[in-house]
Amino acid sequence: MTIQQQPVGIVAGSTRAISYRTTGSGHGSIVRLMSPSDLGHLIKPFVFLDLFEGESSFIHGMPMHPHSGIATVTVITEGNLRFEDAGSGSGMIDYGGVEWMRAGGGVWHGKEMSVGTSKRIQGFQLWVALPPALENASVDSQYLESSVMPEVGPARVILGAYEGVKSPVRAPDGMNYLLVTLQAGESWTYVPPNDHESLWLSVSRGALSAPGLVNAGEMAVFEPGNGAVTLMAVQKDAVFVIGSATPHPYDLALGSYSVHTNPKALRAGEAKIAEIGVRLREYLQNPDRSASVPVFK
Template identity: 45%
Template sequence: MTYADTSGKSGSLSAGSIEWMRAGAGVWHAGTPTQGQAMRGYQLWLALPPELELEPAESLYLESHHIESDGPARILLGQYSRKSSPFYLPMSINYLHVQLKDGQLWTYTPNADHNIAWLALNKGKLHTSGVTLEREMAIFANGNDPIHLAAEGDVELVIGSAAKHPYPLVMGAYSVHTSPAALDEGERNIADLRKTPAAAALIHY
């Protein structure tokens, strides 16, 4: 796929690649699948702490060989089993892309300071916590107990865990902030940015 954003970055990405963006004070971005090729992706949005929510936007686009793996899991964010994501975040979170073969068993153990976990299943059937999942999202009970997974058919999913966001969530049309004042400023920045030549150029992507 091709990509571009209003920070001035543009290019192309192949299968398994990652777009990382810290939106901060505001950014517009666009992407288009390669002609004639199907594309499937995952998108995760994270609320930023006050010290970062209005900072200038930053973005990184990395090919798959930059992402470390541990067994069937690629470490997209955080640290897991002595492997680390290339992206820095000032909060405690793990986010893994996992592919399991039919009948394969795998256990995810959240970090000691994590108290919430979730997964989203894109392919196959998955048995966990006494239920069977198929193309759906699951949120686990609060805590950091190990999560045991059993694949039925070839399975693809993302799984994550984190320490809960300690700030209020103030939601707007485009973003989430920690206060009404920060949300107002962020949405003004986004509206202003939309009028710039950099944003207008995204129509070509």
């Protein structure tokens, strides 16, 4: 991953400057824009970001995998995917639809989403580091179709609350995550809450003037503060996500699929993941049960 540090004041929004930008590193249909070991340390609780794009069939290649200590937030920006989960039913997630998975103390998942009706799919997956009270808590999943996600002007409120509108996602307080589409030449100003010192955005289609150019496939991290940013779509429509938060005041204890606030919590999460993995493998050895295992906890 290549991360470029911008001199403060060279690329500025209304009152904020971009301090880092990256185009990440590609892995087939997935571009890793942020990991807990790089930019995640700067803008935690946001610790991981993937931009995925390609033929919808790539979703079939997603293996079952574990998580603990985090929540994952999957947002669709183009096309659609079908969700199916024993506890939540089934349906379709398209532009603005959301999958929220609070892994907490441990979960294996990867098969709850499948190909929908579109040939291509694009979207973001974000990891959010959880506070101590939730990092080893029970699993909590939500699958929210776009029709239930609230809007404020050009923005869908994915996490948190903005301009008096609250997301239905059961996320911890202290962070906002918005999906925004601006028409060519349209401007929009994001005014974060006063204590949201962490601020970043990533563009999936088009380009933004901030006023410096942020192109599709790029992630930009703003300098700490509480100032607003004014963004304008350049030449054509732009689609992007923007996040702000009260800084996560804990260290990041990192495992292969886990992020916790301390080594003890990490050990507990990884032990739970291992225990669930044993049960999952035993479950899959029964031929009658191997067809579909969306989530195992």
